[in-house]
Amino acid sequence: MSMKQTNxxxxxxxILCAGALIFSLFPTTLAAGSxxxxxxxxxxxxxxxxxxxxxxxxxxxxxxxxxxxEYTGGQVVVENYDASFAFLDGRxxxxxxxxxGGFFAGESYNFLVFGQSNAAESDSAEVIRVVKYDKDWNxxxxxxxKGANTTIPFDAGSLRCxxxxxxxxxxxxxxxxxxxxxxxHQANLTMAVRQxxxxxxxxxxxxxxxxxGYVSHSFNQFILVDEDGKILALDHGDAYPRSAVMVGYYSxxxxxxxxxxxxxxxxxMDLQTFAGSIGDNTTGASVGGLEETANGYVMxxxxxxxxxxGDRYVYFQYMDKATGKGKQYKLNDSAGSNTxxxxxxxxxxxxxxxxxxxxxxxxxxxxxxxxxxxDGVQTAAAPLSDCQPIPYGDGxxxxxxxxSVPTFYTLDASGVAxxxxxxxxxxxxxxxxxxxxxxxxxxxxxxxxxxxxxEPExxxxxxxPASAWYAEYVxxxxxxxxxxGVGSGQFNPTGIMxxxxxxxxxxxxxxxxxxxxxxxxxxxxxxxAYTYCLQNGLFTASEVPLSTMGDSATRFQMADLMDRAVxxxxxxxxxxxxxxxxxxxxxxxxxxxxxxxxxRAGITEGDQYGRFNGNSQISRAELATILCRLxxxxxxxxxxxxxxxxxxxxxxxxxxxxxxxxxxxxxxxxxxxxxxxxxQSVDYVAPELNFTTPVVxxxxxxxxxxxxxxxxxxxxxxxxxxxxNESPDILALDTNRSRVTAKQVGxxxxxxxxxxxxxxxxxxxxxxxxxxxxxxxxILMRPGNTTTxxxxxxxxxxxxxKDYTVEWSVDHPELxxxxxxxxxxxxxxxxxxxxxxxxxxxxxxxxxxxxSYTEDYCCVAIRPEE
Numbered sequence: 130m131s132m133k134q135t136n137x138x139x140x141x142x143x144i145l146c147a148g149a150l151i152f153s154l155f156p157t158t159l160a161a162g163s164x165x166x167x168x169x170x171x172x173x174x175x176x177x178x179x180x181x182x183x184x185x186x187x188x189x190x191x192x193x194x195x196x197x198x199e200y201t202g203g204q205v206v207v208e209n210y211d212a213s214f215a216f217l218d219g220r221x222x223x224x225x226x227x228x229x230g231g232f233f234a235g236e237s238y239n240f241l242v243f244g245q246s247n248a249a250e251s252d253s254a255e256v257i258r259v260v261k262y263d264k265d266w267n268x269x270x271x272x273x274x275k276g277a278n279t280t281i282p283f284d285a286g287s288l289r290c291x292x293x294x295x296x297x298x299x300x301x302x303x304x305x306x307x308x309x310x311x312x313x314h315q316a317n318l319t320m321a322v323r324q325x326x327x328x329x330x331x332x333x334x335x336x337x338x339x340x341x342g343y344v345s346h347s348f349n350q351f352i353l354v355d356e357d358g359k360i361l362a363l364d365h366g367d368a369y370p371r372s373a374v375m376v377g378y379y380s381x382x383x384x385x386x387x388x389x390x391x392x393x394x395x396x397x398m399d400l401q402t403f404a405g406s407i408g409d410n411t412t413g414a415s416v417g418g419l420e421e422t423a424n425g426y427v428m429x430x431x432x433x434x435x436x437x438x439g440d441r442y443v444y445f446q447y448m449d450k451a452t453g454k455g456k457q458y459k460l461n462d463s464a465g466s467n468t469x470x471x472x473x474x475x476x477x478x479x480x481x482x483x484x485x486x487x488x489x490x491x492x493x494x495x496x497x498x499x500x501x502x503x504d505g506v507q508t509a510a511a512p513l514s515d516c517q518p519i520p521y522g523d524g525x526x527x528x529x530x531x532x533s534v535p536t537f538y539t540l541d542a543s544g545v546a547x548x549x550x551x552x553x554x555x556x557x558x559x560x561x562x563x564x565x566x567x568x569x570x571x572x573x574x575x576x577x578x579x580x581x582x583x584e585p586e587x588x589x590x591x592x593x594p595a596s597a598w599y600a601e602y603v604x605x606x607x608x609x610x611x612x613x614g615v616g617s618g619q620f621n622p623t624g625i626m627x628x629x630x631x632x633x634x635x636x637x638x639x640x641x642x643x644x645x646x647x648x649x650x651x652x653x654x655x656x657x658a659y660t661y662c663l664q665n666g667l668f669t670a671s672e673v674p675l676s677t678m679g680d681s682a683t684r685f686q687m688a689d690l691m692d693r694a695v696x697x698x699x700x701x702x703x704x705x706x707x708x709x710x711x712x713x714x715x716x717x718x719x720x721x722x723x724x725x726x727x728x729r730a731g732i733t734e735g736d737q738y739g740r741f742n743g744n745s746q747i748s749r750a751e752l753a754t755i756l757c758r759l760x761x762x763x764x765x766x767x768x769x770x771x772x773x774x775x776x777x778x779x780x781x782x783x784x785x786x787x788x789x790x791x792x793x794x795x796x797x798x799x800x801x802x803x804x805x806x807x808x809q810s811v812d813y814v815a816p817e818l819n820f821t822t823p824v825v826x827x828x829x830x831x832x833x834x835x836x837x838x839x840x841x842x843x844x845x846x847x848x849x850x851x852x853x854n855e856s857p858d859i860l861a862l863d864t865n866r867s868r869v870t871a872k873q874v875g876x877x878x879x880x881x882x883x884x885x886x887x888x889x890x891x892x893x894x895x896x897x898x899x900x901x902x903x904x905x906x907x908i909l910m911r912p913g914n915t916t917t918x919x920x921x922x923x924x925x926x927x928x929x930x931k932d933y934t935v936e937w938s939v940d941h942p943e944l945x946x947x948x949x950x951x952x953x954x955x956x957x958x959x960x961x962x963x964x965x966x967x968x969x970x971x972x973x974x975x976x977x978x979x980x981s982y983t984e985d986y987c988c989v990a991i992r993p994e995e
Contacts, residue, residue: 165216165534165550166206168199172488173515174417175467178410179285179348180365185516187528188234189952191264191904193917195521197528197535198239200229205241207266212916214537214548220625220746221681222266226258230283230301233290236921238263238324240290240297244282250306252276259299259322265736267713268744270327274320277334279303285315286348293354293382294924296330297322300352300362303334316345317364319352321385330385338369340393342376345369346410351419353426355450356476358382363400363428365416368408372399373416373430375448398455400428400446404436411437418471422478423498425449429469429481440465443483443492447500458502460494472518472525472540475951480525480540484513491545509545511538590620596843597622599750605762606753611637622750629678631687633658634752635667638759639694653678667693685720685743687752688733692723695759702729703765704865712832713740731765732758739834739868764848813966815840815992818886822907824970824986826893827871828900835867837881837888842909842992851882859894898927899983903973907988910963918987919958920973928983934976941969944991963991 170185186198194211208219222241230242239262247254257274286302303318319342320332337343344364351363360378378387378395388394403412413433420427428446433439443466448455465486473479478497484490491511495503511529518527524541537548593603603620606612611634615621636647636658645665650657655678662668668690692700706728708716716725724741727733732755735741757763821836839845847867854862854869856877861870869879871894879890905918920935922928935957939945944967952958961971969989976982 165197165208165219166199166201167533168201168206168530169532170199170514170516171512171529171531172467172484174470174513175484175488176349176415178412179346180287180415181285182229182231182283182287183289183515183517184229185514185528185530186232186234187516187519187526189519189521192908193905195526195537196234198232198234200224200232205232210537214550216534216550218623220266223680225260225271226255228282230257231288231290233292233297235292235297235324238269239266242288242290242299242301246281247276247279250280256303257282257301257320259297259327261324261327265740265742266745267740267742272322272327272329274329274332277303277318277332278305278336279318279334280306280313282318285346286317287350289350289352291352291354292324293358295324296382296385297324298352298354298360298382298387300350300364302347302350305334305336308336314345315347316343317347317350317362319362319387321387323385331388333388337392339374339376339397340395342378342387342395342397343369344374346408348410348412349416351416353419353421354382355421355426360387361419361426363416363419365412365414365430367403367405367410367412370397370399370402371405371407371412372402373414373428373432374399375419375426375428398448400455400457401430401432401444403432404434409436413437413439413441415441415468417469417483420471420473420479421476422473422496422500423476424451425498425500427471427496427500429471431466431469431483440486442466443469443481445469445481445494445496445500445502447496449500456500460502460506461492466492467513470513470518472527474520474523474525475955479520480518482513482518482540488512493540493545507544511545511547590614590618592619593622596841597750598843599753602754602757602763603750605757606760609641609760609762611641611756611760612749612753620749622748622753624749625746626682626687626749626752627678628673628680628682628686629653629655629659631682631690631752632662632673632678634756635690635694636661638691638756639665639667641760642695642699681746683744684741684747685724687747687755688723688727688743689720691755691759692726699759699761700726700730700732702726703731704729711735711739711741714743734766736834739832813993815842815966816886816888816968818845818881818883818888819968819990820881820888820890821990822986822988823889823968824891824893824988825906826895826983826985828897829871829874829894831894832868832870835869835879835881835890837883842990845883849883853880853882855880856892860892893984893986895983900926901928901973901975901983901985903985903987904958905987906985908990910989910991911994912963912965912991915960915962917952917958917960918971918973919952919956920975920985921956922975928975928977931977936972936974936976938972938974939969940972941967943967944969945971945989947971961989963989966991966993 184200188196190196190209194209197208199206205222205224206219207222209217211217224243226243226245228244230244233240241260244257247256253275255273255275256277256279259272261269263269281304283301284304288301290297290299299320301318302315304313304315307313318334321330323330333341342362344366346367347364348367349365353361358381360382363375366372366374374397376395376397379389380386403414405412413436414430416430418429426448431441431443433441443460445458445460446455467484467488469481469483472482476498478495480493480495482491482493489510489512491509492506494506514527514529516527518525524539526537526539528535528537534550539546593600599622603622633655640647647661648657650660663670706725711724711728714721714724716722720743758765817840819838821838827833837845852862852864854860859872859875859877861872874894874896877892877894881888900923902921903918908916937947937949937959939947944964945961946964948960950958950960971987972984974982974984
């Protein structure tokens with residue numbers, strides 16, 4: 130079965146293609162939290178005089194679910210939800226500067242923006258920091274704006290971003306240096322950042338006039354880069370000008386600059402001038418959105434018509450791209466509204482939303498690509514928040530909190546639906562029911578210290594199934610007294626570790642290795658362990674202040690502290706890992722020495738791509754694994770030769786059993802085909818051995834880790850595997866680290882044999898200029914489940930910006946149905962539904978008019994319900 134579609138979008142970004150692989154031996158990307166964070170964002174989109182930075186965001190993630198990003202005061206909460214709005218996992222990120230600016234989900238990266246005051250008006254003081262993360266939330270770099278005529282960033286306004294190619298554009302505001310009248314005035318501020326090296330390529334923050342895009346005071350800011358690279362902005366001004374004003378810069382976004390030569394950088398258009406005196410902060414208006422359609426631009430605001438004190442009416446404005454002509458619509462006859470919000474579903478239109486003055490009744494109307502509102506305003510009982518509604522499914526979605534966890538709201542042709550989270554969500558950590566995961570301080574795991582004898586025997590924890598990858602490590606760590614349960618027969622394997630818990634485990638590990646005892650002490654539950662570490666020289670009070678005990682621990686902190694608890698003699702290298710062998714860290718970087726020592730000693734091997742993800746958090750199950758290896762309770766990664774009689778296996782592996790492998794045609798993979806008919810696949814027999822991605826594309830000189838699963842599709846140990854590289858001219862295989870590197874363009878094959886079962890992997894190696902990607906390259910499904918994958922065309926390929934044809938096909942149409950659609954980001958995509966058990970491969974082929982093409986693959990494993 131195949132489908133074709135032609136793409137004419139001028140830009141398509143790249144969202145972590147390889148990172149979309151959801152299977153790994155040790156899941157180390159987003160550490161799971163115990164439940165959604167509580168907050169209050171209800172009606173925060175509404176403002177009467179000036180706005181404030183947006184705190185709540187949603188974006189559709191690589192697996193087709195939603196990611197919530199929210200600044201909850203002192204921390205940034207990141208949570209993943211599935212397509213049914215069920216909470217999956219979460220983490221927190223500590224702000225790098227004290228003033229919150231905002232968040233932007235780019236095609237390839239995520240960005241957080243922070244700021245700090247500059248009362249001394251120093252031109253060398255950092256006032257805004259833009260921090261770049263990958264889609265797994267590993268920090269990759271930052272750009273700093275210094276001085277910038279700024280005493281307080283983001284003051285009396287907001288911050289919004291858009292991107293084009295390699296450039297991130299930011300529109301925000303600031304309180305400026307003291308002027309000649311002795312006052313600190315407020316205005317907008319615009320900047321551009323090159324994402325590849327996080328260099329600020331343009332910025333404007335001086336006092337000028339509207340011909341340079343300057344608005345003062347500017348009480349709300351929106352920015353948009355359209356499909357052709359035109360940069361547009363919308364501001365709420367109270368003085369120069371006193372209007373809702375739209376500007377369009379003459380520079381193209383592909384240059385990384387919005388400024389021009391001379392004193393005329395942009396055109397401008399007043400959507401609505403406001404009554405009242407120049408500089409009077411009360412305008413009787415609020416500005417709510419700027420979006421693009423296929424034919425033009427749409428904007429929205431409300432206004433009372435008198436410059437303050439009256440009830441506000443909602444206005445919707447359209448400007449045609451070709452002619453520059455506009456049309457304005459007044460949408461409510463009954464007076465009174467909160468700030469309106471635009472919710473596009475794509476370039477063909479979307480919705481205009483607003484709450485009445487009570488903030489409880491939602492009014493909504495559709496609009497089309499020509500900016501024409503639909504007939505009749507509909508209503509529903511639903512509040513808005515400062516979470517911008519995003520396209521999702523066949524409509525839009527946003528979320529609202531009211532001293533609570535999120536309630537998701539969807540709007541489509543059938544109307545508005547509320548999706549409250551069930552009360553059972555935080556069950557993973559029963560203790561901290563008040564604040565499940567938003568605050569890193571909950572004392573779920575600390576409590577075990579208060580109850581030194583956990584009720585269950587090792588292996589009897591109700592939340593640690595015997596089949597879980599971490600079961601062996603959890604049970605060994607508990608048996609050795611290094612870790613304990615959290616009470617009620619649970620271990621809470623997905624709970625996030627705090628600094629206090631890592632300190633306590635460091636003390637226990639050191640005491641266990643040196644024959645000492647960690648004493649009890651008055652005060653906090655961790656006080657005895659903290660004192661023990663100080664007295665034994667494991668760290669100083671300045672290195673680990675008591676005030677940080679409640680913080681979530683990062684992987685870097687964990688490695689740094691626990692490394693000190695084990696003597697050097699127990700950290701001897703058993704693996705060869707050159708500098709640069711850890712993809713996200715150099716040995717000379719902070720913490721690089723200890724991380725490389727751990728990789729070489731086989732204490733850790735990183736995630737499926739070998740990354741350490743040092744700034745991410747760590748779960749209790751993952752830490753149990755580390756503890757067991759540090760304490761010698763379980764074998765280390767790569768030290769199988771130290772086990773009795775198994776020494777010969779690693780070296781002879783490639784040649785030891787070459788003969789079975791040829792006959793080992795990937796028989797396991799075709800096994801699903803004999804059962805095409807039954808929908809529930811009752812008699813289906815799963816292969817006992819399989820690669821998580823049996824077919825992949827990687828790029829010349831690229832590297833990937835290999836992951837194997839059993840019949841239940843759980844990761845299995847690589848002990849005792851016979852690897853065969855069938856294509857040594859194409860691929861280089863590192864059996865010690867289960868890693869493959871592409872040597873040259875071509876098609877290569879690997880086979881793995883274990884316990885009499887063999888599986889085969891096909892690796893397509895393509896030139897770097899053919900580096901397209903799809904959002905999902907490996908997924909496990911159940912019959913009846915539906916999910917999606919979409920195409921990303923990277924800006925450094927020969928396909929970027931060209932008219933290409935996309936063809937989707939599946940090798941086993943009896944296992945999957947496919948439906949073509951365009952994703953919320955405007956990318957070609959397919960939605961596929963599992964019909965019955967088996968293994969299928971979806972192929973995405975991108976073809977240019979000259980007939981040249983490239984492909985990428987999504988491997989789908991459909992297994993019975995457990």
